[in-house]
Amino acid sequence: MGSNSEAAGRKKPSFIEQARRAQIVAAAAEVVAEVGYAHTSFARIAEKAGISKGVITYHFSSKDEILRLVATQFFDQCWQHMEARISAQETAAGQVRAWIGSQLEFFGAHRTKFLAMSDIMANHRSEDGSHAYARELAEEVNGLAEILAQGQRDGGLRQFDTRSVANIILRCADGVLGSWAMDPSVDLEAESAALLDFIDHAIGRESS
């Protein structure tokens, strides 16, 4: 069954192998962004990548594996970008701003992959029908909630339920990205600024 790279026991992924996989994942992202999750097929991915359908199943064990990679790889890249920005800040409020700001900045710079990731995350389900990325999102909420809690201890932020607000803030950002996803003419930078201001007022102490 070729060199399907399921969790454990894979051989040594050669350079060529890696390159092919990356190429296929990239093509898949473009296709999802263009025609949507429901109309994404092996045929379209192969066509976009300029290869035959067979190559895809040679390198991947299933369609789901590819799409999962499209979403998670990009998600991870984004997180790397964000982490650097966040850790450069010292105050909680600064870290929250860095979190949201860098996220919007990163996604704004990679529209196609963002569209693909959104679509895949919205549609991928586990076998029991539940959402497939619930855990990842929960971890995000926890991470931001911790920052908020620190801000409350430091006195930079007012009192509120940190998990609820962390969730709200993250969803806010998703929402703004969503409106830009629907309509590319939206000025994401301006919306981003408005959002940061909005959040500042929502969580900061009144004197701020």
Next chain:
Amino acid sequence: MGSNSEAAGRKKPSFIEQARRAQIVAAAAEVVAEVGYAHTSFARIAEKAGISKGVITYHFSSKDEILRLVATQFFDQCWQHMEARISAQETAAGQVRAWIGSQLEFFGAHRTKFLAMSDIMANHRSEDGSHAYARELAEEVNGLAEILAQGQRDGGLRQFDTRSVANIILRCADGVLGSWAMDPSVDLEAESAALLDFIDHAIGRESS
């Protein structure tokens, strides 16, 4: 050609016809909520409704028509519910709270249909690949932005770009609903309260 209800010129939809259509739409909503947009099929809808596949195409001209109805009917119902609440308020801040509060309340009371509506709206595209419900959402933003502008004129709300903030607020609410959609154990009422508080702080004058 059955009794397909295309735009103009339909006869008089009989009672039994109406009932069947409603039954099918309800079954479709359940199926979408359960297995997701991509895996919703005539076969599953028919099975859920306990009827034959043929009945569906007898009453509807296409799969899209059914799913569009699932989304728009529920959307309209929600709006009716919200309108009553909103118009009962006199201050802009109150109207914003009523808007968001009643929306979360209504969707919270109809989980299945909400899940279906979300999924359909996320996946339905026009023929050109653009989002199918962009117009509806833009109208919502405009409506809320007007309220915000009134609040600014009245002095109840601080200064900000009304359209950006209206969009953010609506997306916030969507986001909170989204987290509840993913995990039914989320206490939507509590999250709703947290959100209203969040918004209050974000848009209210500092003295508030």
Next chain:
Amino acid sequence: MGSNSEAAGRKKPSFIEQARRAQIVAAAAEVVAEVGYAHTSFARIAEKAGISKGVITYHFSSKDEILRLVATQFFDQCWQHMEARISAQETAAGQVRAWIGSQLEFFGAHRTKFLAMSDIMANHRSEDGSHAYARELAEEVNGLAEILAQGQRDGGLRQFDTRSVANIILRCADGVLGSWAMDPSVDLEAESAALLDFIDHAIGRESS
């Protein structure tokens, strides 16, 4: 089973019954002429006639019965028209001219029904796969061949195989009608004249 009027044993077809049947047959002819045999369906016939699908199967036992009637009724009407013209002629050459001339004249005056009849005759098959109207056409050939034979005996026509030539002449006429069927801008009267002239030269004695 309603009042299906199969060959034997039918009750007394009431006036209303007759009218409905005629209406349905007329609607069927229009539909066949418009969309072609393959795309003719009960739904379209009912829509064209402004009645429900059920009425059709109430009055006819099958789709084939209706279409067969469309073809044969019109065929019979044409033959009635032709017979009068033919019998008014005394010479064989005159009768041949009357035959072809009156046929083209009649069909030319009823384009829609002619298109329907052609399409149906081309597509209707018996159960064994053979052409359904072979017998009718054979009879036509025989009829015309007799006239030709008489003409040869009378000396008005030159010698040739009467059945072959009768067939050729009839097919000639069909062909001219076919070119008009494809392109309504064809001047059928002029083509008809050219055809009569063509036939005259083909079968007449050289001195003619």
Next chain:
Amino acid sequence: MGSNSEAAGRKKPSFIEQARRAQIVAAAAEVVAEVGYAHTSFARIAEKAGISKGVITYHFSSKDEILRLVATQFFDQCWQHMEARISAQETAAGQVRAWIGSQLEFFGAHRTKFLAMSDIMANHRSEDGSHAYARELAEEVNGLAEILAQGQRDGGLRQFDTRSVANIILRCADGVLGSWAMDPSVDLEAESAALLDFIDHAIGRESS
């Protein structure tokens, strides 16, 4: 997307690909000849070819593509055969005889494909409902009309409207083929001779 051979840009059709396509086209011709255009389905074609339905849609993009090929390939083959015969003749009368004679000869030698081609040409329509092969037929008429005009200039043929008569002659030939199509026991060679004689008398100068 398989190897669908849409107009431009197709790769290099491999030998095996060509063979499969030819096999499928041949099977389709047989099916059309047997059950008629209206009852020709992928299932029957696949069964006839001894392959699965999927293979067909792998090699062809639609049913129409296959049937169009059945008709046009055979039409082209016939024309190749005819061209050789026609150009071997020097007089217009000879060319007309060669035209019709070689056409009947070719079709007579390939009954199944002829039946299929006829059926397809009679039923294929463009999207606007008009006949799909009108252009091809018009070209044929023009070609033959030119020969007739040359014959008139040379003095071999009498005066008549060349386009009308060209049309009539071609339709004559179709007609004779049609009667043989309906009844395979018809002696096509004899009919062909009768037709050539018929045409000779119809268009030749009286002294001929």
Next chain:
DNA sequence: AATGAATGAGATTTCATTCAT
């Protein structure tokens, strides 16, 4: 006499996946 509703068979088409080469 008529109708609307329902059915189920069958049509075309898409597609993930397997396999021989």
Next chain:
DNA sequence: AATGAATGAAATCTCATTCAT
């Protein structure tokens, strides 16, 4: 490592026909 070919399940949709009212 790659490919083209093949498959068969499943999806949407059409339609003649049946039936209760």
